[in-house]
Amino acid sequence: MKYLVTGASGHLGQKVVRHLRNYVDEADIRVGVHNMKKASLFDETNMTVTHLDYTDPTTIDQSFTSIDVLIYIPSITYNLIQRVQEFENVLAGAKRNEIESFIFVSFFADQINNPFQMSPFYAYVPRRLAGSGLAYAYVRNTLYADPLVPYLPELIERGHLIYPVGDQPLSFISRDDSAKAIASLAVQPTMRNHGQSYLLSMPQNYNMIELAKIMTDVTGQSISYRPVTVEQFGRIYQHDGGAELASMYDAGGRGLMSATSNDFRRLTGEDPVTMDRFLHANYQKSSL
Template sequence: MKIAVTGATGHLGGKVVAELSKKTSKNDIVALVHNKVHAKNLIEQNYEIREIDFQNEISLYKAFSGIDTLIYVASKTYSVFDRVHELENVLAAMKEKHVGNLVAMSFIADQEDNPFVMSPFYGYLPRRLAGTDLNYAIAKNSLYADPLVPYLPELIERKGLIYPVGKQAMSFITLDDSAEAMATMALNREILKSRKSYLLTQSRSYTMPELGAVMTEVTSHEIGYHPVTVEEFGKIYVAEGDGTELASMYKGGAMGYLHGLSDDFAHITGHEPETMEHFLSREYKKQ
């Protein structure tokens, strides 16, 4: 059975490829990349590499030839129109090339009144898939814990978290755990036939004072909670290119839309997800 992974040179897609390699033959894995120039590491490991352009259906037809299951890690964009167009192209190519199984990446912020700019796409995804004949499973990620690690020096300097979510809690999952779950889902026929969404979270969520306490313990530096407004947050990170978009996500967080919890990860993989305490401690020691 051939399994193709989009975004195979990215943070999540690359980890999905690695997790699949632990569970099935490398000969059954196809790494889909935007440009082979960036796939040197995968080429050296003898993975089959195919180039794709999400906005070009012909390239998708070629890339999906002979594929049984697609793991769709969407491109990184804050344009709802572009993401929907991308999805429609993927589904058209899957239909044309008779790819019958799909594991699709999604995100916890999919509520109909969530102000996060990408919420419309994440609400569209399950409804669109429900109208297909595909076997599919949706991996709905909570917030990734991984970006917290390089953020720690700034938090130490600020002496506190500044996320504008007030008293609301937020849920997290590590990229490694998300990748393991998605790879497992792609190899489980029962899950693929379920046509359901699976929420991937750690076993607990955190208010910002609680998360700050964990970070204080890990770093031995006092990290409290000194929230800014949504508008201030957007301005602080505007230079990084996504301040406004992230601010909209945390605005939804302040409405309680980023704190969902689930034991789906354990049911999928057979073990508990890595805790925030263990993850941050492990990764901080590498700094």
Template sequence: MKIVITGATGHLGQQIVNQVAQRVNATEITLGVHTPAKAAQFSEQGMHVLPLDYRNQDSITSVLQAADVAIYVPSKSHDSFSRVTEFENVIGAAEKAAVGHLIVMGFIADQVNNPFDLSAFYGYVPRRLAGTDLSYTILRNALYADPLVPYLPELIERHNVIYPLGDASLSFISLAESAAAFAQVAVTPALWTQNMYTLTQERSYTMPALAQVLSDVSGQSIGYAPVTLKQFGEMYNEGNEGHMLASMYAGGAQGLLATVTDDFRKIMGRPAQTLPDFLVAELARQA
């Protein structure tokens, strides 16, 4: 089996590589990366590392050539137009390279009425794939739980969760759990009969409930005092990401980031790790 993974040096991509490597021999894994030097540790394990430029369809085609399974993790661009252009190159390359099965990362903020800056891209993905002859699976992630860990000291200092969500709730999944699901789908053809899975923990959290979880795991009192969307965007505009983040929580305030499913259980045969258990384990690991 030849499994190709793109975006293999990113946060999710690296964990997908590690999970796939637990299921197949390293020599069966090919990685398409923008900077091969950053994947040296994978090359040393026997994986094939090839340069990949999402802007060049021929570059993608050469990496995907004759792949039994290809896992596409999008680049970290902040607008839908760039990602749709990139995705069109991936689709064309997958067709030319005769990819057996394409696995694509999605996100729950893909609704037609979602103001999130990237919702157009995530909504485009299933519609575009449905119009191809490719065999494919989309894995829609909930919000990653991981950023809550480095964010916790700031929330303790503020004594409050400040997400502008109002009464709405958020659902989460950890990077590790998402990666495990990607790898399991990649090596389990029986799971390919379902075109889309949504990876979440088995409950969502209102902001007071999230504040209580963070209080419990930290031993500090954390409440809920939301800022405005404008304030949030200005506060977290590092790398010009402020508007994108604020637009995501604008969708969240409409209840569009609260999706909960048991799809992770269907894939892995067990429930996803709960948010409190994840946070406790991560804080202990970093202590």
């Protein structure tokens, strides 16, 4: 079997590649890289590096030829139309090159009443795949815990979390655990070829008071919860995707970002890392 990981030089893609190497021979892995300046990340491996531009059918075909399992990690953009078009290009390439199995890496903001600006994309793709004639599965990640680590110094300075979600809990997964589950799924045909949907989360979700307490314990600094409004949050982070992030936390405040599951254990046979363990381990590393 030949495997292609798209977005392989990104935060998640690199981790997926690393875990996939635990299951299959390096020579059977192809990594799709958009910015070829990052191709050097894979210099010390036997994997094939290919230039992959989701907008360019030529690079798509060069990357997809002779591939059995495609792990599609979408680009990071808040441009909804661009994201949909990129997916359509990838889907067309998968059909042209007769990809055996399509794994779509998704996000759990796909409910019909979810106000997150990218929610239409996450709802659209599984329905499009369902009518594609391809064998597929899709992985719905919860919120990544990783960005919380570099956020901690700001929270220490503020003294409180400000997410505008009220008393609603949020669900999280670490990127490394997400990557481990995706790689495990890729090598299990019975788990990935029948339109299955998997939700990757920590064992429990966390309301903001619980999350603030964990952060206080981890940092030794007092962090409480004092939410701002959705509009205020968007203004505070207006130069860092504030409007889009605000729409995501608007969804969280409506109870739409709290789901959990045991799918990580189903795919890996292990338990995912909990928030306290994750923050303790990674905050200590970042402080060294």
